[in-house]
Amino acid sequence: MKIPPSSKRRADHASAVLRSRIIDGEVEPGVLLAESAVALELGVSRVPVREALFALERDGLVDFSESGRAYVTTLSSHDFKELYALRLALEPLGARLAAPRLRENAAALECNIQATRKAETIKDVTCLDLDFHELILEASDNSRLLKLWRSLRGELELWLGQLHRKHQANQLDTRNGTAGAHEEIIRCFRNATPKACEQLTRQHVQGWREWLPISDK
Amino acid sequence: MKIPPSSKRRADHASAVLRSRIIDGEVEPGVLLAESAVALELGVSRVPVREALFALERDGLVDFSESGRAYVTTLSSHDFKELYALRLALEPLGARLAAPRLRENAAALECNIQATRKAETIKDVTCLDLDFHELILEASDNSRLLKLWRSLRGELELWLGQLHRKHQANQLDTRNGTAGAHEEIIRCFRNATPKACEQLTRQHVQGWREWLPISDK
DNA sequence: ATTTGTAGAACGGTATACCATTTCAAGCTG
DNA sequence: CAGCTTGAAATGGTATACCGTTCTACAAAT
Numbered sequence: 001m002k003i004p005p006s007s008k009r010r011a012d013h014a015s016a017v018l019r020s021r022i023i024d025g026e027v028e029p030g031v032l033l034a035e036s037a038v039a040l041e042l043g044v045s046r047v048p049v050r051e052a053l054f055a056l057e058r059d060g061l062v063d064f065s066e067s068g069r070a071y072v073t074t075l076s077s078h079d080f081k082e083l084y085a086l087r088l089a090l091e092p093l094g095a096r097l098a099a100p101r102l103r104e105n106a107a108a109l110e111c112n113i114q115a116t117r118k119a120e121t122i123k124d125v126t127c128l129d130l131d132f133h134e135l136i137l138e139a140s141d142n143s144r145l146l147k148l149w150r151s152l153r154g155e156l157e158l159w160l161g162q163l164h165r166k167h168q169a170n171q172l173d174t175r176n177g178t179a180g181a182h183e184e185i186i187r188c189f190r191n192a193t194p195k196a197c198e199q200l201t202r203q204h205v206q207g208w209r210e211w212l213p214i215s216d217k
Numbered sequence: 218m219k220i221p222p223s224s225k226r227r228a229d230h231a232s233a234v235l236r237s238r239i240i241d242g243e244v245e246p247g248v249l250l251a252e253s254a255v256a257l258e259l260g261v262s263r264v265p266v267r268e269a270l271f272a273l274e275r276d277g278l279v280d281f282s283e284s285g286r287a288y289v290t291t292l293s294s295h296d297f298k299e300l301y302a303l304r305l306a307l308e309p310l311g312a313r314l315a316a317p318r319l320r321e322n323a324a325a326l327e328c329n330i331q332a333t334r335k336a337e338t339i340k341d342v343t344c345l346d347l348d349f350h351e352l353i354l355e356a357s358d359n360s361r362l363l364k365l366w367r368s369l370r371g372e373l374e375l376w377l378g379q380l381h382r383k384h385q386a387n388q389l390d391t392r393n394g395t396a397g398a399h400e401e402i403i404r405c406f407r408n409a410t411p412k413a414c415e416q417l418t419r420q421h422v423q424g425w426r427e428w429l430p431i432s433d434k
Numbered sequence: 435a436t437t438t439g440t441a442g443a444a445c446g447g448t449a450t451a452c453c454a455t456t457t458c459a460a461g462c463t464g
Numbered sequence: 465c466a467g468c469t470t471g472a473a474a475t476g477g478t479a480t481a482c483c484g485t486t487c488t489a490c491a492a493a494t
Binding site: 044046048068069 | 477
């Protein structure tokens with residue numbers, strides 16, 4: 001739930017606007033994002049828009065056709081499997097690496113859980129959930145691990161957003177389930193070995209994956 | 218050892234030229250890559266150069282300062298550790314996923330090994346070695362896994378290139394060692410379970426990491 | 435009805451020009 | 465001599481204009 005305070009660079013602003021539009025489903029997957037049109041609408045020139053589109057491609061939110069046009073990414077269930085296979089590779093590693101640091105100081109994680117309990121929309125819960133996992137990776141002292149994970153986050157948010165929109169009957173109270181699972185993880189960081197943290201994180205990610213209502217079309 | 222045939226996009230050309238200069242050590246780490254200067258030298262305008270610099274940043278070959286200037290990446294031994302921790306997370310996973318496909322068809326891998334045996338420079342050996350690992354990930358049917366790995370490859374090449382340049386007395390005949398180890402991996406793909414392939418790949422990557430003469434400054 | 439041809443619009447790639455910011459060194463001040 | 469000031473040069477950010485390519489829709493031909 002972070003809104004960069006209208007960064008100085010217009011490219012960043014354009015990127016942020018487009019990102020949230022895509023994730024919120026305001027623009028449908030497969031839609032063409034023409035530079036000129038976007039530039040006109042955002043009131044900037046094509047140059048920063050180009051930059052924004054490249055950044056979004058890096059995050060998997062737009063795909064470029066061979067001819068250089070940018071389209072909003074369309075995700076399939078196979079894409080979802082790819083993403084989770086990678087979460088399962090990256091996050092347990094991150095947890096193991098972060099364990100020594102989080103053992104002593106898990107304040108940020110605690111704070112995140114409190115916010116989760118108070119969250120009022122399913123979207124906020126999702127965002128805070130991902131934030132929690134990101135916080136762990138931030139403590140892993142492996143900047144590239146964090147970078148790679150972040151490059152997947154946009155697609156995760158897109159996928160989960162689509163899921164929530166489809167199953168309108170969203171149980172907002174994944175809140176407590178999420179918060180509870182995260183508290184168990186914190187306890188593990190405090191008391192157990194790095195190996196145990198790694199293992200619990202693996203189970204947590206795997207468990208969530210199986211929990212989700214995946215339309216395995 | 219691939220030279221894109223002067224792609225239509227000048228940005229790609231600029232990117233390729235800069236990439237090879239950085240990896241070959243023609244420009245020292247820490248050097249400023251000013252848009253205007255590069256543009257002037259390559260005979261193109263600043264726009265494609267900008268694009269190239271962004272692409273190189275994604276691959277970790279240049280870093281942007283806060284003010285937006287691009288500098289050639291300087292790698293520390295900590296960076297090397299980060300890279301290998303990630304190889305150890307990604308490549309075994311890739312091997313496991315690729316196993317079913319490679320069991321039947323490992324022609325590309327065979328071909329790579331033959332080329333490795335004939336390689337004439339240490340740089341070629343390194344490149345073919347990385348190609349071998351990349352071929353496995355290409356067979357993993359996880360496009361994002363491949364994408365993430367590729368985003369690390371440039372930094373690996375940069376690091377290894379620096380290492381070779383430092384230890385002039387490079388034993389070119391890592392050739393046979395590499396080829397031999399890779400043949401063992403192919404045999405594993407043909408005869409063993411995906412789990413076994415995963416495990417062997419982990420050992421292979423780990424073994425190489427320990428083999429390298431790391432100046433653990 | 436399906437396919438092919440074609441003209442015009444849409445779009446991306448690039449060059450160039452202008453402006454704001456940063457950098458850095460010369461010069462001034464204490 | 466150290467530290468600060470300042471101003472010119474370097475650099476990046478952005479806008480705009482031009483050109484070639486690609487796309488699309490409509491028309492002609494089979």
